[in-house]
Amino acid sequence: MNISSVIGFFSSENGTQFNLPEITEILTKNEVRRFSTTVKYALYCGLKCLQSVEIGCPDAIITGSGKGSVRNIELFLDDIDKYNESALNPSLFIQSTHNTINGLISIKTDCNGYSATHVNFNYTVINVLDDAFQQSLDGVTNNVLVGFFDEKTDFDDVIYDIGGFRESSGSDNINPINWGSGICFLLLNFDREAGIKIQCWNSFSFDQYSEIVSYIKKNIDNHSQLEFLIGSNNAYEFESIYQPILSAFHIDNPILFKEGLDELPVSSAIGIHEAYIRLSGRENGTCVIINHILDKSLDVIVITK
Amino acid sequence: MISSLGIGVEENRLSLKQSKSGLRPMQYLDSVFQNQFYTGEVPYSTQDLQNKTRLFADKDYYRALYLAAIAIEELITQISIPKSKISIFSGTTTAGVTRTEQEYSAFSKNQTQPSVFLANMADCGSINRYLIEKFNFAPYNFTISTACSSASNAILLAVNKIRSGQIDFAICGGVDSLSRFTMNGFNSLKNMSAEPCKPFDRDRSGLNLGEAAAYLLLCKSDIADHLGLKKIATISGGGNANESYHMTGSDPRGTGALKSMERALARAGLSTSEIDHIHAHGTATTDNDIAEGNAIRSLFGEKAVFSSTKGLTGHTLAASGALNLIFSIIGIQENIIWGNQGFNNPDPDHGMIPVLENTKVDLKHIMVNSFGFGGNNTSIIISKA
Numbered sequence: 001m002n003i004s005s006v007i008g009f010f011s012s013e014n015g016t017q018f019n020l021p022e023i024t025e026i027l028t029k030n031e032v033r034r035f036s037t038t039v040k041y042a043l044y045c046g047l048k049c050l051q052s053v054e055i056g057c058p059d060a061i062i063t064g065s066g067k068g069s070v071r072n073i074e075l076f077l078d079d080i081d082k083y084n085e086s087a088l089n090p091s092l093f094i095q096s097t098h099n100t101i102n103g104l105i106s107i108k109t110d111c112n113g114y115s116a117t118h119v120n121f122n123y124t125v126i127n128v129l130d131d132a133f134q135q136s137l138d139g140v141t142n143n144v145l146v147g148f149f150d151e152k153t154d155f156d157d158v159i160y161d162i163g164g165f166r167e168s169s170g171s172d173n174i175n176p177i178n179w180g181s182g183i184c185f186l187l188l189n190f191d192r193e194a195g196i197k198i199q200c201w202n203s204f205s206f207d208q209y210s211e212i213v214s215y216i217k218k219n220i221d222n223h224s225q226l227e228f229l230i231g232s233n234n235a236y237e238f239e240s241i242y243q244p245i246l247s248a249f250h251i252d253n254p255i256l257f258k259e260g261l262d263e264l265p266v267s268s269a270i271g272i273h274e275a276y277i278r279l280s281g282r283e284n285g286t287c288v289i290i291n292h293i294l295d296k297s298l299d300v301i302v303i304t305k
Numbered sequence: 306m307i308s309s310l311g312i313g314v315e316e317n318r319l320s321l322k323q324s325k326s327g328l329r330p331m332q333y334l335d336s337v338f339q340n341q342f343y344t345g346e347v348p349y350s351t352q353d354l355q356n357k358t359r360l361f362a363d364k365d366y367y368r369a370l371y372l373a374a375i376a377i378e379e380l381i382t383q384i385s386i387p388k389s390k391i392s393i394f395s396g397t398t399t400a401g402v403t404r405t406e407q408e409y410s411a412f413s414k415n416q417t418q419p420s421v422f423l424a425n426m427a428d429c430g431s432i433n434r435y436l437i438e439k440f441n442f443a444p445y446n447f448t449i450s451t452a453c454s455s456a457s458n459a460i461l462l463a464v465n466k467i468r469s470g471q472i473d474f475a476i477c478g479g480v481d482s483l484s485r486f487t488m489n490g491f492n493s494l495k496n497m498s499a500e501p502c503k504p505f506d507r508d509r510s511g512l513n514l515g516e517a518a519a520y521l522l523l524c525k526s527d528i529a530d531h532l533g534l535k536k537i538a539t540i541s542g543g544g545n546a547n548e549s550y551h552m553t554g555s556d557p558r559g560t561g562a563l564k565s566m567e568r569a570l571a572r573a574g575l576s577t578s579e580i581d582h583i584h585a586h587g588t589a590t591t592d593n594d595i596a597e598g599n600a601i602r603s604l605f606g607e608k609a610v611f612s613s614t615k616g617l618t619g620h621t622l623a624a625s626g627a628l629n630l631i632f633s634i635i636g637i638q639e640n641i642i643w644g645n646q647g648f649n650n651p652d653p654d655h656g657m658i659p660v661l662e663n664t665k666v667d668l669k670h671i672m673v674n675s676f677g678f679g680g681n682n683t684s685i686i687i688s689k690a
Contacts, residue, residue: 061547067428068450073402073486077409080489085337093490094553094678097398098429098450103679106547112564115547115681116458120430120448127447134465155409155419162421205444297444 001133001188002195003303004143005053007045008184008273011262015152015180026051035095035104036072038151042101042183046147047108049185058145058187060114060135061102064128066150066265066293068119072096074153101147114141122203122293124148125268129201129301136190143189148269151181152262165294177233180262184269186276196279198272199286199302206241212290212300213248219302220286227278228254229271231291231299233263241298245290257289267291268299279305306631307375308517308618309345312357314379318635321643324663326617328501328513334483338492343501345515345619346483347372351403360439366426367401368482372518373432377440377476380520384534388441391522392472393433394463395448396455396479398623401427403484432480445472450623452677453586454545455479456519457626457685461543463523473528478520478627487514487622494553496590502620503647504587504613505594505659512588515619519627521634536690538634541575541670544568548680555592555676557654559600562586565682566604566672573686577605579670580686582642584633585659586674587613588620589647593676598655610666612659616646626675626683633671633687640668 011018023044024032032040042063050058076092094100099117106115114135118127128146135141160179188198200219204212220226228251230242246254257274258267271289279285282305289301306313309327310320320327331344333351347354354371355361361374373395381388405427411417426435433446449459456479463475481487491497491514498511529536546568548561555561570577583605585597601609614632621628636643645659670688677683 066430073405074409074413076490077406077486078413080406080485081410081414085485085489085492088489088493090490090493090553093486093493096490097452097678099452099677099679099681100552102451102547103552103681106549106680107551110549112547112549112561114545115451115679116462116545117450118448119428119450120433120446121428123430123446123448131447131462134462134469137465137469155412158412159419162419203444 001136001198002191003198003276004187004189005049006186006273006276007049008182008269009041010182010270011180012260014178015262018181034091038069038071038149038181038183039095039100042147042149043104045183045185046101046105046145049187050109050145053187055143055187057109057111058113058143059141060144061105061111062116062128062131062144063102063147063149064118064124064266065098065148066121066124068098069096069100070156071151071153074155101149105145121265122296124266126201126203126299129198132188143187145185146188147185148266149183150264150266152179178262180264182264182270184273186272196276196303196305199304201301203297203299205297206295209244212245212298215300216288216302220288225282225285227285227287229257229274229287229289230254231258231267231271232256233258241292242290265293267293268301272301272303275303279303306379306519306628307347307372308621308628309347309515310618312375314631314635321632321635322639322663324644324646326501326646328619334485334488336485336488338488342497342499343513344483345513345621347516364422366435367404369397369400369480370432370435372482372516373436373480376518376520377436380476380522381440384522386474389443391474391476392443392445393436394446394459394475394477395432396459396623396626397429397432397448398450398452398455398481399484399487400429400432402486403482406485451681452679453622453625454675454677454681454683455623457675457683458545460627460630460685461545461683464540464543467523467525473524475523476520477523479624480518481622481624482516483514498589501647502589502616504589504615504645505598505652505657506648507650507652509589509594512590512615513619515621517618517621517624517628519624519631521627521631538637539688539690541686541688542569542573543683543685544572545683548682550680553678555596557595557599559596559603561680561682562597562600562674562676563604565684566600569672569684569686575670575686580672581610581666581668582671583609583611584629584671584673585611585613586676587615589615594652595654597674598652598657602655602657609657610642610660612643612645614643626673629673630685630687633673636671637668637687637689640665642666
């Protein structure tokens with residue numbers, strides 16, 4: 001699968017820093033006013049991704065989110081309590097539907113093709129790539145607009161704290177992770193032309209060290225321009241997995257693609273975004289993305305040019 | 306499977322054959338709508354459902370997981386395949402929202418700390434995570450959330466993964482439980498009915514929400530033959546289409562429904578004349594029934610043979626595609642088209658009349674429709690094995 005275009009925005013400093021784009025160049029004032037933050041910025045990103053390669057209508061739209069549209073769910077639950085289950089505004093409910101972003105992009109682009117939304121926490125990014133590839137096998141899809149989004153709420157902070165999965169200021173938390181928000185869209189095409197290509201993608205469990213090394217070796221053919229992008233996020237107890245893999249490839253200085261950014265269930269998309277940018281300026285090369293989400297699984301994605 | 310018609314395929318089969326409705330005033334969900342709206346509620350408390358599963362008694366999980374576990378326990382007792390070779394594909398829209406709404410409400414009102422448990426459990430993917438852990442399924446899994454077409458899309462993806470040889474076995478389907486979140490959501494859209502719903506009827510007054518879990522085991526025919534597995538039906542094809550019209554409403558011409566049905570036929574290599582019955586989405590909302598009625602008429606003609614079972618189960622949201630697929634398989638086994646409860650008068654907006662009573666017919670191919678918010682339309686054709 002070739003990547004034609006990438007656009008992404010990721011938060012830093014526990015969700016406090018987020019360089020969001022000016023969206024009114026594409027969205028109407030009404031859309032900017034009506035839609036929740038994640039919905040409108042994701043809609044902008046998806047449309048901007050298509051616009052950058054002059055594609056008006058994708059053949060298919062597939063999105064993924066680790067936890068889905070949680071902010072709208074919480075706001076609607078607030079309303080349920082506040083108004084004692086009566087006279088509620090349906091807008092929050094409608095926008096809490098996890099495939100809202102797909103639906104809006106399809107309306108704006110007149111896309112009648114395949115549409116799916118995956119909401120599967122740590123498996124989401126690999127699921128979406130798998131589904132996009134599956135569509136190419138049917139032979140009727142030449143390109144797929146692929147999007148990832150996650151948003152953090154105050155309630156998320158509390159439950160990540162309680163679960164021991166978040167940095168607590170002033171505490172000795174052994175898992176100092178900042179959770180945040182992010183949106184990333186890619187346009188994938190299935191042309192045979194040379195370009196930046198997602199060579200392979202897979203999820204592994206933490207005990208599959210040898211399988212991971214074999215998998216990477218099998219899928220890289222250019223060792224001279226090889227870079228490893230690893231998803232270190234300071235959660236030290238989960239990060240011992242990286243060192244033996246890096247040693248197997250004699251890598252001393254991997255790129256820490258989440259450095260300075262917040263963690264997301266779909267953070268492997270940050271790695272794809274970073275790999276695309278790095279490879280765009282070169283004639284050739286290979287980026288191996290290895291990313292863990294808590295201790296649940298390890299994504300391996302190889303991107304080549 | 307589990308629905309308001311019963312626990313397991315045989316209880317559901319019996320209720321279908323007797324046209325025994327599972328719609329009742331809602332009893333178990335803690336909501337101001339208790340005893341107000343008719344729903345297809347599974348007639349057990351969450352505690353009772355937990356007690357019915359063998360594997361989730363260690364701590365409090367959530368209603369949708371218990372429903373899924375009960376359905377899958379029924380399924381896997383019938384097969385001898387190593388569980389580690391089975392991938393799971395689930396469709397769900399809300400998963401553990403019943404637990405989230407309790408804990409979020411307490412946090413929001415009183416700053417009550419949520420449980421440690423919630424950190425790992427409420428998201429859509431948690432259904433598969435727990436099922437994989439307890440049943441030892443393969444880690445390769447998918448969770449699709451495309452509103453009311455979720456289960457159908459999960460099944461279609463599983464079919465494609467098997468067809469392309471990437472996996473050998475899939476348990477696929479969907480689950481959703483009743484929740485305050487969805488009750489209030491659909492009520493805010495003003496499409497809930499206080500009486501049993503009347504799909505496709507001129508005087509319909511909206512939908513009844515329901516809850517269910519429905520899962521199927523899929524594998525290639527030759528593998529089933531090799532292992533001596535009983536083949537109960539074949540998925541001949543399926544199609545998905547974006548309608549690209551409105552976030553919650555359907556194009557009254559049914560353009561999205563028409564495309565998904567056409568794609569399913571093309572994929573199956575079948576013509577409209579070979580489809581013996583259309584198991585309609587048929588939610589009894591104004592939007593759905595006009596759009597689907599017009600799409601069916603446009604593709605199959607005025608004499609199309611179709612019906613909806615929402616008048617028995619209510620709309621089970623993400624589970625509905627899988628539930629209707631299993632109902633259609635039972636229909637093929639029994640050679641019965643399930644009657645469309647609640648219909649009295651044709652709607653002048655489409656003029657179509659569904660099959661009203663359970664009707665004996667030789668059934669080979671049934672088209673099963675599922676349509677969701679966001680214009681996500683999916684049709685699957687199930688055929689006699």
